[in-house]
Amino acid sequence: MADDNARRANARLGPSTRAIHLGYDPASAQGALTPPIYMTSTYAFESAEAGGEIFRGERAGYVYGRTKNPTQAILEERLASLEGAEAALCVASGMGAISSTLWTLLQAGDEVVVDRILYGNTFALFTKGLTKFGITVHLADLTDPAAAERVMSRKVKLVYFETPANPNLRLIDIAAMSRLAHAHGALVVVDNTFASPILQRPIEHGADLVVHSATKFLGGHGDLLAGVVAGPLELVKRIRFEGLRMLTGATISPLTAFLVMRGIKTLGLRMERHSASALAIAELLEKSPAVASVSYPGLKSHPQFALAQRQMARPGGLIGCELKGGMAAGLKFMNALQLATRAVSLGDAETLVQHPASMTHATYSAAERAEHGISDGLIRISVGLEDVEDILQDFAQALEAVR
Ligand code: 3LM
Secondary structure (H helix, E strand, C coil): CHHHHHHHHHHCCCHHHHHHHCCCCHHHHCCCCCCCCCCCCECCCCCHHHHHHHHCCCCCCCCECCCCCHHHHHHHHHHHHHHCCCEEEEECCHHHHHHHHHHHHCCCCCEEEEECCCCHHHHHHHHHHHHHHCCEEEEECCCCHHHHHHHCCCCEEEEEEECCCCCCCCCCCHHHHHHHHHHCCCEEEEECCCCHHHHCCHHHHCCCEEEEECCCCCCCCCCCCCEEEEECHHHHHHHHHHHHHHHHCCECCHHHHHHHHHHHCCHHHHHHHHHHHHHHHHHHHHHCCCEEEEECCCCCCCCCHHHHHHHCCCCCCEEEEEECCHHHHHHHHHHHCCCCEECCCCCCCCCEEECCCCCCCCCCCHHHHHHCCCCCCEEEEECCCCCHHHHHHHHHHHHHHHC
8 A cells, every 4th residue: 555655656756756766665675776686587486375376366476587577577667657658568679579569469360550661670570570470461651641541440450650760750640640540449559769758658649559679768878679568557468478478488688677777767868968969960960061851850841840849848869861962972971970880779878870771771672762761862860978069070070071
């Protein structure tokens, strides 16, 4: 009871306070300020009867490390609270979160509607993976409600999208898409990796489930892989016991859970800095004669600037930038960078820059790249936490190099 009261009081605290304190009392662990890392794969039962009760779900307790661990449990409580969800589940990677979720919720004969612009491996999971098991995948431009409406039907069990989307930073109206999906009896799953729950909480806008690559902003330091799914307790339980335990086994290590927990203590601070620096860099890029266009939700030129203002607390740390000179300019720009790192991934302290045409989408033909909205001059920037003057200077000199 006292515990419930403490939880309710915690829920009224700000997100950074909750990310730092929720779900852990140092008195429960010898006064240790930071929660212990429970490096254990299995758990001892005090009696055969007690073991039976835990197995039957009649008594709280742990059985085996594939489904849950006490370090992971604290992290899950904090992430659920940040997303405004009843419950959360942490797993080994973003792809682990997405596959555990989809394999739990879908079965042969079901249909799904997904946005055209998705992280490449999520796209492959839908179009090459799930289709092998008898699921029909409808691709649509979910920025256009009419296009979404055309592919909706009662057979559609789930609508899936990213906002902002990887890699071109287009936005989807979560509230509008949730209304449409719910009118057809479908669940809405939103990948909130690019925004993080500090900037955007899809469940508050009507989504059912949120997934994350916690490898990115949540971890925040480029030193781990992890994933999260958050949503209603009953659904999250099913994903834990069907998706994770039976289907994927994508378990997070207790050490990784600890590191993500450390990461989210500074998430609020970091998202503020990522957003402020990204705006300065987006403005620099937009002024350059070497740049055809910049896609950043904090710029008035973003076609969905008004939606960004409604849906996101700040515009975030990712920028899409189209160079005028196509492939040659892309390669030249990448090679001219001196401080920013040429690398995939995002959300780290280091500024990371990727050129999809020569990196993540290098195996696609030019026609395939065009179909996926990846032009040869597109550069994706994940603005880091370095002093902004230094990042600005690096981008200014790289832009000079391609003029
Ligand atoms: C990347 N993205 O560079 P993990 N959802 C989103 C993502 O961006 C990602 C995942 C899920 C990148 C990774 S690409 C070679 C490197 C929006 C990952 C998958 O399984 O934790 O990597 O998350 O865009």
